[in-house]
Amino acid sequence: MRALALKRHRRTAPFVLILVLLVGLTMAAYATQSRPAEGAISTANAIGEGQKLFAANCASCHGIGAQGQTGVAPSLVGVGAAAVDFQVGTGRMPLQASGPQAIVKDVQFNATQIAQLAAYVASLGPGPAVPDAEAVDPALGDPARGMELFRANCAMCHGSVGGGGALTQGKYAPSLWGTTPTHIYEAMLVGPQSMPVFNDANITPEDKRDIIAYLDEQRGAAAGGLKLGTIGPVAEGLWAWLLGMGIIVGFTVWIGVRSS
Amino acid sequence: MSDVKAAPPVTGAKHAAGGTANYLDERTSIGAFTKFIARKVFPDHWSFMLGEIALYSFVVLLLSGVILTAFFVPSIEPVVYDGSLATMQGIEMSKAFESTLRMSFEVPGGLLMRQIHHWAALIFAASILTHMARIFFTGAFRKPRELNWLVGFTLMILSLAAGFTGYSLPDDVLSGNGLRIIDGVIRSMPILGSYISYGLFGGEFPGEDLIPRLFTAHVLLVPALILGLIALHLFLVFLQKHTQYPGGGRTDKNVVGFPLFPVYTAKAGGFFFVVFGVIALLGATLQINPVWNYGPYDPSIISAGTQPDWYMLFIDGALRIMPGNLEYVIGGYTLSLNILIPGVVVPGLFFGALALYPWIEAWATGDRGERHILDRPRNAPVRTALGVAAITFYVVLVLEGSNDIVANLFRLSINDLTIMFRIAVFVLPVLAFILTKRIAMGLQRKDRELVLHGHETGRIVRFDDGEYIEVHEPLNDQERWVRVSYTALKPREPAPELNVHGVRRKGYRWDRFKAALSRFYFEDRVEPVTPAELEEAQDHRAPVAESEAPRPEVEKSTTS
Amino acid sequence: MSTDDVTPGGGIVEDEFTDPGIPTHHRPRRADVDPKAAKRAELQVAALFGVSVLGTVIAIWAYLTADVGGDNIAGVRNTTMFLGVGLFLAMIGIGTGAIHWAKTLMRDHDIVEERHHLRSSEEARAGAVDNLKQGARDSGIGIGRRGLLKGSLVTALAIAPLSVLVPAVGNLGGDWNVSKLRNTMWRRGMRLAKDPGGGLIKAADVTIGSVFQVIPDGLNELEEGKLEEKAKAVVLLIRMNPEDLKVQPGREDWSFDGIVAYSKICTHVGCPVALYEQQTHHLLCPCHQSTFDVADGAKVVFGPANRPLPQLPIAVDDEGYIIAKDDFNEPIGPSYWERLK
Known part of the structure; x- marks a missing residue:
């Protein structure tokens, strides 16, 4: 690395290092994501x-x-x-x-x-296996069916679009936006910690993929602008006061002050 | 302009304007009205524009609402969605929900109008409360404005009604659960609860009638009432003329400020466009009430973060904060005080006290005169403290209403938060009262200090005898007048208990109550500086007052 | 009109300060004294109005180039944003321009308007009383006269609104049959079905730690009142380790091998209670945070609800499907006055 840096112009060296680091990180991330597809062990x-x-x-x-x-x-x-x-x-x-x-x-x-x-x-002992790539591919799921299933079985804890929510005594249902499809699938299957189990008789493997497809739809930009955390009217009210009333009352002060 | 012969023979636009004015005046005597209105004086202060925010956001609500009604279908008839949204394909929903999606995703600018409408509603409610707080803290509700306070109070209640009826129209899961909570609260009412619920929903919850009924209330009934009361509100403002803050030359017999035309036409007119612009910016950039996230209403569905819009949050907080063991069965009938108290009694008392406040305070003051000069909040310490205590109470309930959001954001326990708020809802308002009263009286004392001893100048002088003293510059007339021109009211004494015949007179108890109330208000007070006190203070430091005289040797100046 | 009265040597000291009057010295604004500044302010105002024109152009451009529909979320977002920003500029330009004009260029000297007492003059009040008295005399209903006439008029006026109100209010509540609040559509032998989908549930499907969202089989086929029935009949089906389950006295045969079914409707104000924590067996309502212990008869452990969730007795039929043994043991949902009658 040091030799590499020395050969280049001094100013470009940090950028090269960052680039190498980024490529490495991307590959590492890619390796993590494609892990279930391996199986050569x-x-x-x-x-x-x-x-x-x-x-x-x-x-x-x-x-x-x-x-x-x-x-x-x-x-x-x-x-x-x-x-x-x-x-x-x-x-x-x-x-x-x-x-x-x-x-x-x-x-x-x-x-x-x-x-x-x-x-x-x-x-x-026999237990649920790690799902394969096809079972968790959002492109193969039906987001509309996923919406129905998600709001019946998941939204009460994770929020209507998976932003997360509070449970009792300091426990919480986490946000699902950063969770990989494989981990979402596995969580439903095994019911970690407070989360109930959603076995294949309750939510079939196709249903699970539909839910993943629905959650995948939420990762893009929102139609109406900034999402404000998609936690509902409390956030909207807060911004109405802070931003809306803040700016408008600021204008009233400007109107009331004598010009110089 | 009523005399045709007097019309000046000018050409072009002026001629046309004159002609129109003449035409109108001969039929409506608008000339006299214009003469009255054009140079009507309004005092200038930023806080006098808070009510205008409410007025203008209401206009924005009307404009955007009219556009929305062109696309909204107030019906719960089921349809299967086949529009453009992937997450809703093939889902059964009501026409109300479907038309909301269609206006959002298939009508260009439709979503913007929906978002502008909703943001305007939040701003409308917020500005009404802010305006109300200004009226309260400055004492602008005193005679002759008690009735207009009541009109404004009714407008505030109507703004909640307008907001809630509109919030429920899209027939989504979030608002549907809100309606179900309302249904639950209504059912808790003794004897008539179930029947009122049936009457509202047209039978069992959710029924088929509610959305059309809410629609009519939202677009016709409530806005018509609001418009009528706004007209009355403004008429009374014009009739009674605006209040003004204390200052030189401002009395209870005049009003000092700028004329309606042109200054306020430009300022207030321009301010409408500012309010519209800011609401448009919110609508353009911040997503609000994304009903497609919640999905069409289904009585089995709930999502985390189920809350009403902020203006109803305090009732939700009251419902949450209540312990559950206050339900009683009396003679086989169920009385759910655990719902009745937070859902009906607390809002009822809170709003009742608010509506009647001008009369409550009048019992304490016994004041019969017209009051057009506003109080500086510090000069009415108990009123100010009561207001801050009420706001504190309200804010605790709002926070409890958001406790799951707060808990999730800061990784706290909702149970701990609720227990904490159960204590805070009693303790904090009392603390706020004590603290505010002390701060207000502290500010009054600071005012006295300033009037008596003047501004600190940072200039230090040394006397011949070696004493150092800082030069204080006396206040000018205007500065002093603002700080001394108030009356510190004294507690009322009730008339004697026994009348001339030695018999206990009628109404003595009531008088005694008013006297007690008056003591609560005015027992502690800070009197304004009198001319005699000022003279004495100036005598005391006579050498300093004449510090420009050569006698003391100026040692040094500092600018600290 | 000045502090002369109170300064030492001024002679008499009054009880109160005197009003110094409206400030006479007036700090002129820059535009008042400097024609260049005035010209500059004029240009600024014109520029702000220009911003408004630009905003209108942007808004119309955004509308004409709008690309919405066909699952084009980005198109909706762009249209909303550009149209909205255009509208913002169009409005804020006019607003700030007009206010800037008022602040910098319009005459800013205070003027005074006198107030008059709102109370009418004594003559006017006396005149009003006289006029009313005259009118009363003309109508013949002076004090103590024509009691029958007055009484019958007041009565008629008071009850006439009933001719409209009785039918209007009477129609509001449908059939007014509030006893429907007591029962749900659950019947003995009715199978439990999944929501959404409607698939039937076998006891073997419900593994430990599972929670199923349940509706009565046949609910979706109802012709009428589907939502009303669903609002009452929804059930949570939960299985826990049978050792964890405290069977309630008298309900020994209401559960099946650790499987229990409880109403999903909160006994507080009727939200669907649905947040089930499988480790603690606690069920939390997200609306007002009533917490129920499913392992112990769904009794309230926290929050504003007072009563346990009603239980649906269940059994397993010959084919292995879970069925209801009866309706809930009591009316579901929030308390109401005649609930126990």
């Missing part, structure tokens, strides 16, 4: 590696055999690969500190390691 090997990772990082709470400890952490037997991919892949696990609920933070493991952990936990 040899299963037996993966389970073995996963067990080692589990023993080092998870067993202190969940127990050596992932059977859980009462009052500390639940058993992971039968939760399936989807649960691991969701909890570890969004950074919720390993838990950093106890609180009302596990929070999203930097992901602690790389894609291979998460797949190995998932493979190990999946080997402990």
